[in-house]
Every structure is written in structure tokens, then in C-alpha cells.
Amino acid sequence: MEEIATRTMSPPRFARLRFLWHALMTATEGPLPYLLWMLVLTLVALVGLHAWARQASQGLILTHMTNQVLWGLYIANFTFLVGIAAGAVMMIIPAHLCGDREMRRVAIIGELMAIAAIAMCLLFVVVDLGRPDRLWHLIPFLGRLNWPQSILAWDVIVLGVYLLLNAALVWHQLFSHSLGRRPWAAWHRPAIWISIGWAIAIHTVTAFILCGLVSRPFWNTALMAPRFLASAFVSGPALLIITLLLLRRWTRAPVGEAPTQTLLSILRVTVILNLLFIGCEIFTVFHTGGSHSEGARFLYFGLESDSSLVPWIWFALALDTVAALMLLHPRSRRLTGWLAGACLLATVGIWIEKGLGLIVPGFIPSPLHEVVHYTPSALEWQITAGVWALGLLIFSAGLRVAIPTLCRDVGAGEKTP
């Protein structure tokens, strides 16, 4: 009874403002390496911002996209990052559905990663727009969202809600901690469950954007959404493991061994699943043959003297395979460096095969079978680096604020940062 009373009691006046101020102060100070890291990220973000300002004032002509290759590096990163956002749920599921207490202690790291990833997704959509000034046309009721006809409209909704949901979850946990209370279960529990379902939804809808088009046979496969999820559940947990290992190495965050091991167990299944799906795709497309397989032929073997993606995709497949073998090897349980290396390989492999390796072959050849070469311009790389830097800034600042609360949750006897 006493507990319920404290939970429903309204917080003291200005507590939220005070907490926000405290978070701002915490995020802007720290040990020298942290400050240097944040400074470097800020500088890269500024370079990206400047590049975007040039693009916005002169048009997407500054990219190397064309009427044939309509989407490039931006949307490639977008699809990859939707996967990261969805993959972060692999901390939430063990923590809240399987009752893994060790995982629950650090699950907020997954939510923070989801927030940063979705923020990057939205930024990659914005920098891809020809008219960023008309972004408000996408806002329901204010603009003219073409829902439910347009799958892109669905994606706007699911991504937006996922961002708000995770932001609310993180805010509620951190704010409760600042008041010395536990999260209010009646709100927190259902929100967690919804966010798990929603993570599946964001990646499924994003796959539907691509696979539901009669104009793009390369994407026109029912395996798209399952493949998206499988690869997301590789890259997401892999990046989370890297984050946890880094936190253990460089901070005094109370990150135990157990969450990493749980994530590794998940990875051992999903890397195999991802490779299996790639194999299914390759068999179907090449055994069937015909003009529907031309995008895949361009990707894996080159088409009409354009073989720009061939080395990349084979490199990615090699990375995926080596990462799978390394993760399945018993050493991955014991050796931190081995595990981190395997996770890095898996992440880079998926960034390629689910980034440019997925987007560009949808456009080459074009529906009229034109083969127009695409390599991102320097400006596209600058903007992309800028968005990543901003995302890492958000993630780092979030971790900086959240980690002390993890410690308090653990109770007395633990190290504090």
C-alpha cells in the first residue's frame, strides 16, 4: 500500500525541470576522453550540417543520385539504422519477457540505442528530401498524410511513435530514479510490451516500402521483412555487445558479464538465420533467372560493365560468414577481443549488404533497363558522417546521464563512476 502511495504521489514542483537541468549538466561534463570524444563528434556533425546546408540551397544535384538511381547512401543508412533501432529490442525481450534481472539492469542502454538510431533514421529521411522545408506536410492532420494508401505514410507513423515511445520509457525511468522511486509499473510494463511489438513493426513496414513495388523486381520478395528482422537481430545485438564491452572497459558502469553472454546466445542463432535467408534469396533469384534476376546479377556479378558493387557484396558475405564462425566458436564466450571483433565484422557486413547492397540493385537496371552507375559523392559521405556523429552524440550523452542511475539501482557496494 505504501509503495502505491509513493508512486501515485505527484513529484515536487519543478522536479522535471530540475532533472532536465541536471541531465544537461551531467552530459556536458566528464573525464577528458569523454569530452574529447564529444568534441570530435560535434565537429563531424558540423561538417555534415554545412554539407547539408549546401545541398539544401542547391538541390540534390550535389549528390550522385540520378533519375535512374533515385535513392543512394542516405536511404541505405536509413534501412540499416531502422534495423539497429529494432535490434535493440533484443535487450528488452530477455529483460522484460524472460525475467532476466541482469539484463533488466542495463536494458535502458538498448532503449537509448533505439532512440539514437531512430533519430538518425529520421535525419537520413530529411537529408534525402528534395524539399526539407515541406517536411510538415507529413505531419498527420497538419499536413496531408496519405494514410493508409502510402506505405511511406505508415513508416512515418511507426517510426515517429517508436521514437516517442522509447523517449517516454527512458525519460520515465531516469526521472523516477532522480526522485528515488521505481518506475511506475502500471505505465511502464504495458509501454515496454508495446515497444517490443513496435520494434517488429518498424522493420516490417520499412521492408514493405521496398518489397511492395511492382517496378522493382529485386526487392519484390516476401522474404524482405523476415530478412530485415534477421539481419536487425544480428547488427542490433552486435552493436549492443560492443557498447557493453566498451562501457566495461572504459567506465565504471556496473555492466556484468551476463547480459553480454545472453546477447551472444541470441547472436549465435540470428547470424545463422541471416545467412540462411541470404542463401534462399540467392537460390531463388538465380535458379529462376530471367529479367527478374538482373538486379541480383548486377549486385553479385556485375551488369553491362558496371560491377561497382561486386567486391562490396562478396566482402560483406565474407564478413557475415567469418563473423558467424567466430561467434559460434567457444572462444567468443571467453575472449573479449575475439567477441568484439566478431561483432564488428557482423555489423560492417550487414551495413554493406543491407545498405548500398540492398538499395542500389533496386535501381540497376532501371525499369527501362538502363544501367546508370552510382557512387556516392563526397558531399553524401559528409552528410552521412554528420548524421552518424549526431546519433553517436545523442547515444553518448544518453549513456552519460543514464549510467549513474544504473549504479544506484544495483544498490550499495557497487562502484560508482
Added chain:
Amino acid sequence: MSDLTRRLLLKAIGGALGLAAVAKALAPLRADGEETTVEGFLRKSYRDLSPEEIQSLIVHLEEMTRRVHGVDVTIRDAPPIPGVEFGFALNLSVCTGCRACVAACHRENNHDRPSAESYIRVLEMTQGSLDLAHSTTTYDHPVPAPGKFYMPVQCMQCRNPPCVRACPVGATWQQADGITVTDYNWCIGCRYCEVACPYHARRFNWTTPEIPAAEINPDQALLANTLRPRGVDEKCHFCLHRVRDGRLPACLEACPTGARVFGDLRDPNSEICRVLAERRTFALREEAGTAPRFFYFFED
């Protein structure tokens, strides 16, 4: 000075420097060639405009063309004529691949000059095959070449248009006479419509279209050939500013071999209906389920 004050001061300085850097980084936005006004920013979709607002939009666009290009143009609002449904047919037996239609479209619709943009692409097909994999759009030799035939491709004005379904903001839609139009003042430039089109019929404005003042076609209509801003998508509209005015599309008038047939699908006496009744016509990519209003045929 206490430690707290010192830190706050340092942070304030850092924050100010950061803001100054952001402002500096965004400087190129001020050098934008296209003007942005509050009115333009807040403008509603064409479909939500009242007749008075349409008039004020026309006045605004005419004034802007005068100010920016020094050219007087006449812009009309050309709504569809009730009871009419337009269709197109193209005789592949007589098309020589001369691309006169491409050039006429380029001029008529005020396309960007440097990129030589046009709503029409002509495919040089290899005899014995309708597979587009054996075609090219970049042929550069005297036509007609032996062993080749030619297939101009433009918007099919589908009855079931994938581009309309794709658009997240409803900036492209099908009007009552079957013409799918684009609202250049509402499109956000995501290019999903163009990605969705199985005919590659749509075009994106990668930068502000450049046209010498003397070459601007002053005969304009909304949703048709007004000067487009940078960053929006567009497509063939069957020259709606002409055909809803009883004239023929520019590509048809330019065709030296008379390969093109245009008319009202609901008028049984129209030439298009005669062709559809008498010739063995087919639609491109019919299996895509798009139900085109654009047909091809070979002479019997």
C-alpha cells in the same frame, strides 16, 4: 570563483561557440537562389485550395516568373472536362525513333535545358524481342537503324497508378479525365512515386530548372507546365493545358510520321477508339496490373 561558477561559465562559452559554429555551418542556406516566403511555406495542397486561393496562387506564380525571368506568362487553372477520358496510342510500325516528340515535350513543358529533360524516352528495340533488356535509350546514330524498331515511353496515365499510392503526402493523384497530376507546391521530394513507377515515367528536379527567358513557353496551366521549383517530382500530364483546351499534345503535333493517336476514350467516334477497335493493340507491362491508358500497335 567557485568551481561550479567556473564550470558553468566554461559551458556557457562552449555553448555560445557551438551555436556560432552552427550558424556558420548553415550559412549556405542564405545564398539560396530560390526565394522562400512565409506564404509559400504555409501554402496548402492544391486539392485544399478554394477558387480564390487558386487565383491568388496563379497571380503569385505569374509575378514570380516575371520577377525572376522577366517573362510574361499566362497561367490558367485547367480542371478536367466532365465526361471525358483521355487515351493515347502509338503506331510502332511507323515510329522512326527521330525523337522529335522528346524535343517537343522538352520545349512545351519548360524542362531544364542543361539536362535536356523530357517526359518521353525513346527505346531502341532489337527486332525479334520485346524484352527491354535488349533495348537502349542512349542510341546516337542515324535512324531508323537496320534491325531495330523504336518505342517511345512516357506516362501511361494508369487506371491503377502505383505512383499515386506511393506518395506519402497525396501530392500526386488521378483526375476525372484519367490524367495523373502532380502538385509542385506540395511535393516533398522523397521520390517514392518515381521509385514505384514501372515505366520510369516520372522525373525529379535535382536542381532549379534552367531555361533561357526567350525559350520559356508562356502558355501554362497549374499542375502542368508552370516553371517547377527545385526538389519536386513531375511527369507527363498529356499536355493537359492543351488537351483540356481542345488542342492536341505537343508530342503528337511534332511527330513527323503520324505515329501518335490521341483522343477521348468515351467518344466512340474518336480516332483513339477507332484504333483500339480496329488495330491489334497492347499495353506495356500489362502484367504489372497498372491498366494503362496508353497503347501500342503494329500496322497490320
